[in-house]
Amino acid sequence: MTGADAVLQVVGGTCPQGCRADPPWESQSRLVRVAQRVERMGAVEVQVDQAAVFRRLRWRLWRNGLRVAWQQGRTRLITVLLTSSFTAIFTFGLSYFLFRQLAVHNIPVKGAIAEALFDLLFFSLGTMLLFSAGLILYASLFPSAEVRFLLTTPARADRIFASKFLGAATYSSWGFVVLGIPIFLAYGWVSTVPWYYYLLVPAYLTGYVLVPASVAALVCLVVIRYGLHRRRWVLTALAILAGALVVWWLYRVGLGLRRTLSTSGREVQELLDQFAWVRSNLVPSRWMTRGVVAAARGDLWGALWPLAQVWSNGAMLYVVAAWTASRLYRKAYDQWASSQRRRKVYRPAWSDRFMAWLVGYLSPAEQALVVKDFRTFRRDPSQWGVLVIFTVLMLLGAGNFRRAQLSDLGRLDQYLISLMNFFGVAMLLCAALTRFIFPLISLEGKKFWVLGLAPLPRRAILRSKLAFAITGALLFAGSLILVADLLIGLPTLVIGVHLAAVGVIAVGLSALNVGLGAALADYQQTDPSKIVVGFGGTVNMVLGLGYMVVIMGLTVVPVHLVQMGRGNAWPPPLWAFAGWPVSLLLAWYACRLSLRRGSAALQASEF
């Protein structure tokens, strides 16, 4: 029965039981015209509350997901909650200690320092959220199978966008909220703030998420719609401009830090001035700081105005992003889909042969697996681009302290700076391994049958992933530490300690990421960024950070503390190396337990 027949059947002519045959308020000719219009159009116009439809969809997905997680993975769910709680408590404790130190020692500019820290914290969190929301949104709006389905339905472009935006903002702000709230709770506790401070902080954080997430959405839509990602000159020019600005800023920070250190902390203004642009009234992070600090001081109205600024600007940016999506999203999708069809020619590269040579101690089959993973990695610039940027930044930062500029810095400051540098490299290594190595087994996903049916033991798969991870980690972190320490001008023995310590960290973190990546694999997930922020990724990151901090504390920190206390006395005493046996034992256990667990899980996997 066609739509027209149904209309005619209900409102006139033959009528099924229970309905009126001839509505008295309608003439038959008008009914015919309506039926003809229906016939031509083929459908009766309907108004659908798509927002409510998607709200119900999201509720059902969330409810069912939680139910499945509780029924089938209660341990996992509880571990996620416990791990998140542990992270929050640790952050709270550390923040409480640091804020307390500021208060107890009555440092004259502690208010300015706290404000500067908040400015930097909000700015950093906002920047991280901008990038992570942008990446997640790109993956949700373009390559996703779900949008391929939704775009063929009557779902409006802005509705699809809104649904994906909510998911991206939630995913990328999880850490933002888990880390941000404990810091501000600690500040509130130390500063004995009024009760409404604790209500305003979550309101601030939630509103602030809208700002960078909306900007990321706008950038994503515009870049894809106008094919900017394919215009190399645009990306190159933007990268050079951004790089030049960052280099200049780092140079200025370096000068300010040197002044601060050379005056033993008495002159910090030059350093603080380098963060002045973060404190501009046009920057949303500044509104956050003003509001949170006003709330802490008991100035309620002073706190509400910035809150209104954050929410109103966030809401406006979201509306602009949604409006842009309604205009551009379908065209952007078409652009993206068209670009996927273009043929690219991929050939083996010298770097593949170099990687195969580096892992020459493995069997040929395992070498092939390593080269496969390496090829996948190097063919996706979004994987290693961020790593390159951070590496260059770190080297530039270390380069600020070249030997020629060290005349006004004592050895104390050299050790302090190199320790900070080591910590930075270790953190970068931890983040890189979590981002690139942990998801490797999960990403085999539906293609796992290829490896599962291959004539090699599953343990070989794990070995190849481990070899790939260790090779990359040692090359990356080792060269970074070596170059930075040579630039700073450290003694050879200390450079050796650094290299050995980063080696232990690299091997242990690689084993953790590979082992836990297999033990906590999520074969259903195809987006590596979501694998990393999921349950397994969280556990892995927390354990990895803990491992890194402990190894650093046992190996590098004692040498530095001893030397900073002994001035120019050389060499350091033997007891400064007492932590090494424990650290090596810890590394061995970390490797053994995680790889054993991962191997067992991989053996038991079905596909």
Added chain:
Amino acid sequence: MIELIQVSKRYGDKWAVRDLSLTIPRGELFAFLGPNGAGKTTTIKILCGLLLPSSGRVRIGGYDLTEHGEAARRLISYVPDQPFLYDKLTGREFLQFIADLYGMPREQVGVRMAEVIRQFRLEDFVDDLTERYSHGMRQRTVFAAALLHQPQVLVADEPTVGLDPKSIRELKTLLRRLAHEGMTIFLSTHSLDIAEELADRIGIIDHGQLLGLGSLTELRQQAASDGDLEDVFLKITAETAEAADMAPQPGGREP
């Protein structure tokens, strides 16, 4: 019901579809055939609004797909070769979502859902999460969802892939019945026997261009062949390939 007016789609220097003009009236079952990479899936994606044509226009039920996309898509159901379902929804919840999205009146939803569940034999698993479904179960659920809101146009891309013989037989019976009841069906398939058995008209596409259009009899005349559809298809596509090889090359070089 479906009108493609000089539709072209370009990917860089390559034309996936070139000057395709096609009108499919209401109630016709149209089969779209072509070798791999011929442009079938691109044409289907343009029909469903997933891709935009580089030039030309597409109308569904009188609605221009570019200007009145939402209204046009309300008339269409699309069944892709790789069916999508939300892993964390049950089959029933997915059907409910489709009913909501297409604005089905509430009083009709329960009745229609029961009908399609019975029709596609989903009773045993419709209340399980779709992440546990086999390919055949997913295909049946997607078909049920596609027909739930009684669309005017059904577009199916390789619908028989992964189905067992019994399911294929049932699908053929269903498609025949739907076309008889007035639904317009646009079917892309590699299965020539299905096209031969079901289609009112057949379109043969290769290198983005429509090479043959008509009933099997008309195609036989075009190909000057009395063979079955396979013979006709191979002859038409081979002739076109030869013609392309024989065409003068740029620069006056011999082929």
